[in-house]
Amino acid sequence: MPELPEVETFRRFTEQYALQVPVADVRVLKPKILEHTSEADLRQALIGSVLTRTRRVGKHLLAQIDPPSAQCSQASTPPINSPLINTPPDANPAQASQWLFLHFGMTGYLSYQREGQTIVNAYGNPALPQAHIRVQLVLADGGLFNFHEQRMFGKLGLTADADRYFQARKLGPDALTVGPGTFVNALKKRKGQLKPALMDQSLVAGVGNVYADEALYQCGLHPGRSASGLSLKEVTALHQQVVDVLQRTVDVAADRTRLPAHYMLHQRHPKAVCPKAGHPLQIEPFGGRTTYFCPICQS
Ligand SMILES: [Zn+2]
Numbered sequence: 001m002p003e004l005p006e007v008e009t010f011r012r013f014t015e016q017y018a019l020q021v022p023v024a025d026v027r028v029l030k031p032k033i034l035e036h037t038s039e040a041d042l043r044q045a046l047i048g049s050v051l052t053r054t055r056r057v058g059k060h061l062l063a064q065i066d067p068p069s070a071q072c073s074q075a076s077t078p079p080i081n082s083p084l085i086n087t088p089p090d091a092n093p094a095q096a097s098q099w100l101f102l103h104f105g106m107t108g109y110l111s112y113q114r115e116g117q118t119i120v121n122a123y124g125n126p127a128l129p130q131a132h133i134r135v136q137l138v139l140a141d142g143g144l145f146n147f148h149e150q151r152m153f154g155k156l157g158l159t160a161d162a163d164r165y166f167q168a169r170k171l172g173p174d175a176l177t178v179g180p181g182t183f184v185n186a187l188k189k190r191k192g193q194l195k196p197a198l199m200d201q202s203l204v205a206g207v208g209n210v211y212a213d214e215a216l217y218q219c220g221l222h223p224g225r226s227a228s229g230l231s232l233k234e235v236t237a238l239h240q241q242v243v244d245v246l247q248r249t250v251d252v253a254a255d256r257t258r259l260p261a262h263y264m265l266h267q268r269h270p271k272a273v274c275p276k277a278g279h280p281l282q283i284e285p286f287g288g289r290t291t292y293f294c295p296i297c298q299s
Pocket of ligand 1: 274276277295297
């Protein structure tokens with residue numbers, strides 16, 4: 001399931017392949033994937049327009065759509081794979097019309113292909129099936145920018161205001177850039193177990209099941225601990241691990257096979273063992289989600 005590092009990888013992929021090229025056509029292969037948006041509205045907003053910048057908070061990705069009349073005022077192309085989460089606003093934001101939003105659900109991903117050339121997946125993983133394309137942008141340079149979602153939990157549509165879109169989803173600060181003070185305060189106020197708190201998108205946005213388990217394992221905290229009962233030292237260490245795990249995964253473009261050998265996420269299978277000490281891992285639900293943890297190393 002795409003979490004923050006995967007969606008950040010999608011954001012960079014969108015910048016690399018889909019920005020600043022006019023959209024020649026839009027193919028909606030599964031209209032049910034659209035949310036609060038008709039196929040006709042999507043086509044009208046996109047055809048002849050260009051995507052000019054991206055924004056991401058947590059697992060939500062938006063791309064700004066500038067209609068043909070606004071394109072003459074465009075500044076230079078933003079840098080590819082920019083380390084910024086939000087590319088800088090253009091000189092005259094008043095001309096901005098709409099945003100395309102993408103949410104990747106359980107199995108969503110992006111790919112790009114030029115006629116006659118090999119398809120490129122956002123994760124760089126050639127094993128991903130090239131099926132389940134739900135929406136395809138046909139770009140004026142001949143590129144095809146594809147939104148795939150096998151299980152149809154993802155959504156795509158239009159929104160007029162990016163800030164309102166994020167606010168309506170009650171998203172907390174982005175987990176990659178949240179400061180230690182904000183993180184400590186958020187957990188202190190939270191009742192209940194630690195792992196569900198970490199996955200609460202209104203507390204910090206972007207941490208899902210796999211990276212919550214990883215951050216807890218790396219700092220030796222049991223997922224069932226009380227969120228508000230951690231010492232300052234423990235919660236500070238957890239903040240560092242959350243940011244570190246997410247950043248490392250962003251740095252390898254969400255290719256989990258390139259993450260360090262001491263990461264537990266390589267062990268998500270029934271015979272899992274603790275990568276640091278070989279203890280058998282425990283698999284148990286917390287907050288309704290399958291959780292892997294080491295009963296010896298995490299307390
Ligand atoms: Zn262990």
